[in-house]
């Protein structure tokens with residue numbers, strides 16, 4: 001019997017279990033999540049609209065991967081995000097593709113060590129939520145500690161009845177909003193009949209929400 005060929009998912013979340021071998025994955029796969037095509041366009045576009053609407057000019061982006069969204073944001077707003085990813089291979093490739101942008105290796109857990117925190121308007125997470133789920137409470141505590149009063153924009157997808165991982169956290173955008181401890185400013189969702197997921201963006205003010 002032949003073993004089925006590995007896909008990039010095998011390095012991330014497999015059979016409902018978190019694997020998290022991002023560096024290995026980027027060494028083996030050129031374009032995981034079809035990043036070069038930037039799927040999940042509803043959330044990405046609305047998040048850019050929100051950056052313009054709320055006067056956001058300086059952005060730290062965690063989980064930037066190969067840098068395509070940072071480039072899209074730059075083309076539409078002129079913002080050069082400080083874009084950070086845990087994989088050094090991803091960052092090397094992003095730097096080669098988009099030399100006019102700003103990429104660094106780093107872990108979202110270490111946001112406290114960022115320089116010039118006072119000058120940052122917004123923390124952006126684009127399709128990294130499921131990958132940092134076990135750290136989410138810690139990340140939220142750090143956000144409040146270091147970026148109180150700033151914006152948090154999060155783009156991520158939920159699944160139409162096929163979710164296997166993180167069921168004890170949230171399964172819909174509304175459950176995610178309820179889970180988060182920050183003041184909601186706005187959200188949007190988009191999907192098509194053919195899509196197996198629902199693409200969402202949320203924007204929060206990083207301050208405790210009133211309950």
Ligand SMILES: C[S@@+](CC[C@H](N)C(=O)[O-])C[C@H]1O[C@@H](n2cnc3c(N)ncnc32)[C@H](O)[C@@H]1O
Nearest residue numbers: 022035063064065085086107108126127128131
């Ligand atoms: C689904 S990809 C999204 C890439 C890019 N944001 C996009 O949407 O095109 C998630 C990215 O998060 C990165 N990542 C995972 N855990 C991380 C962490 N703790 N800190 C920083 N980046 C992380 C992975 O290496 C991967 O590149």
